[in-house]
Amino acid sequence: MSKAAASSLSRLTRPSSLALALTNARSPLLRFVSKRSISTHQPWRPSSALEEHVAREARPISLRQLTFFGRNLTLERLLDSANYVRTELPTRLAHRIRDMQRLPYVVVTNPNISKVYETYYDSFEQLRKSPEIKTSEENDKFCQLIKGMLNNNLSVIPDLAIGVLECRDFVPAAELDNFLKTMLKSRISRRTIAEQHVALTETFNSPFFYPHSEGNGVDHTNGVDFVGEVFLKCNAREVVEKCGKLCQDLSRQANGPDSPVPEIIIEGHPEATFPYIPSHLEYIIGELLRNSIQATIERHGSDPKTKLPPINVLICQTQQFVIFRISDQGGGIPQDIFPHIWSFSKGPRRQKQLQNISLVPTMSATLQELFHTSTGEGVGKDGKRRRGTSLAPLSHRPPNLRLGLGLPLSRVYAEYWAGSLKLHSLASYGVDTILQINKLGNNLERLVERKNLDGI
Structure with missing residues (x-):
């Protein structure tokens, strides 16, 4: 290893000034850390393999x-996709x-953050040791x-959220928020390319799929509206109606089958269609x-005779955007x-957030996880991919459990494909x-926060 690399690793494994300050046994901060934050194993692993991968740049993709x-799926392309995933992840x-590794010592030794670190490192080791994929059978094993x-990574979101909340007193909230946003955007990116490849493999292995040689002008989607996880004809009205019905059902599940729910009125350009990942x-x-x-019911009462004011959804489209x-x-x-x-870490309800998130051991960050049942995954009997997510049956949370993650995580999802999410509150x-x-669909994925572009 070069002297420069050794120096870099030394800096990474050296305890921060904050950690050195904790060596005072009388410090109340030390007592807190010793009780709640010190992991039983050492999270620092100097590795030449890690250095080699950090030196590489990620290769962002677009929808x-x-x-x-x-759309032009062949065995050769499927294997190219597999090897892209094998090297990119x-x-x-x-x-x-x-x-x-760059976090202050008191943060990275938090048991929840340390758990994520170990999970990521184990995944990194398995992936970097995966050999080149040359056959369909090898690809199936890789999938x-x-x-x-x-x-295995379904616990990452609650683990990160709890860890950040527990460390809020030791690191500025803005730094923790940037860290968590970058971690979540990267998580979305990895799951996107991984699930896309798994979905393409399922399509390729389907008895309804008939690959052709490239260059013959044949549409290899066989008329299916899905290309992997990308839905080519995502309809604005259908998305709102589907989500609205599910959320209304959730409200009745939480408050009683006869409890009133507000009507959802859709206006504007509801027939707008665009390619997107439905989940x-x-x-x-x-x-x-x-x-x-939930806010409408809480403000206007849950009396079955109460007529709740509606929720209005206005859909507009321009040449470039759907709003x-x-x-x-x-x-x-x-x-x-x-x-x-x-913010993931600021606000007056921190303790309540900790209690609620601790009740949710896994999160897929999909709408389907709110339910105990799922639409499932894979290819249906008609050869068309279902519009569910492969993670839907693996995690769920109670409908009335507030985690404080919905809005910030929704903004992360919106910004991932170069969109935006804004909110205006009118008091009372x-x-x-x-x-x-x-x-x-021509914007590259945004993998990190702008302040952290050096970490791509």
């Missing part, structure tokens, strides 16, 4: 690239491992490895409608909470939330 590649994991990793959009719309329904504006009359957001709605009246989606 258009995913679609173009999958460990690179992206290596950068996030390095981000965690099983990917599925296992996706399942991403459904999570955002579902969280926004869920918040509006959703969700307006409710739920009384607005309390002034003590509003400044912190986009209601909330307007504006979601902007890029409908062309």
Whole structure:
């Protein structure tokens, strides 16, 4: 190893000034850390393999690239996709491992953060040791490895959220928020390319799929509207109606089958269609409608005879964007909470968040996880991919459990494909939330926060 690399590793493994200050046994901070934060194993692992992957740059993709590649699916392309995933996932994991190594010692030794670190490192080691994939059978085995990793990583979101909340007193909240946003965007990116490849493999292995040689002008999607996980004809009205019905059902599940729920009125350009990954959009719309329904019921009462004011969803489209504006009359957001709605670590309800998140050991961050049953995965009897997510049956949470993650995580999802999410609260009246989606699919994924571009 070169002297420069050795020096870099020395800096990474050297305890920060904060950690050195903790050596005073009389420090109340030390007592806190010793009771709740010190892991039983050493999370620092100097590794030349890690250094090699950190030195590489991630290769971002766009929805258009995913679609173009999958529409012309052949065995050769499927194997190219497998080897892209095989080399790209460990690179992206290596950068996030390095981000965690740069954290103050008191943060990285938090048991929840340390658990994520170990999970990522184990996944990194398995992926970097995977040999080149040359046959369909080798690809099938690789997909099983990917599925296992996706399942094992379902605890990452609650673990990170709890760890960040527990360490809020030791590190500025803005730094923790940037760290968590980068970790979550990277998580979305890895799951996107991994699930896309698994979905392409399922399509290729389907008895209804007939691959052709490249260059013959044949549409290899066989008329199916899905290309892997990308839905080519995502319809704005259908998304709102589906999410709205599910959220209304959730409300009745939580408050009683006869409890009133607000009507959802759709206006504007509801027939707008665009390519998108449904699970991403459904999570955002579902969280926004869920918040509006809950706020409306809480403000106007749950008397079965009460006529609740409706929730209005205005859909607009331009050449480049589809815009959703969700307006409710739920009384607005309390002034003590509003400044912190986009933060994962700030706000007056930290202790309640910790209690609630601890009740959710796994999170797939999909709309389907709110239910005990799932639409399932894979290819249906008609040869068409179902619109569920492969992670839906693996995690769920109670419908009335507030985690404080919905809005900030929804913004992370929106910004991942170069969209945006904004919120305007009208005190004592209601909330307007504006979601902007890029409908062309030509923007590269945003892997990190702008302040952390050196960590791509």
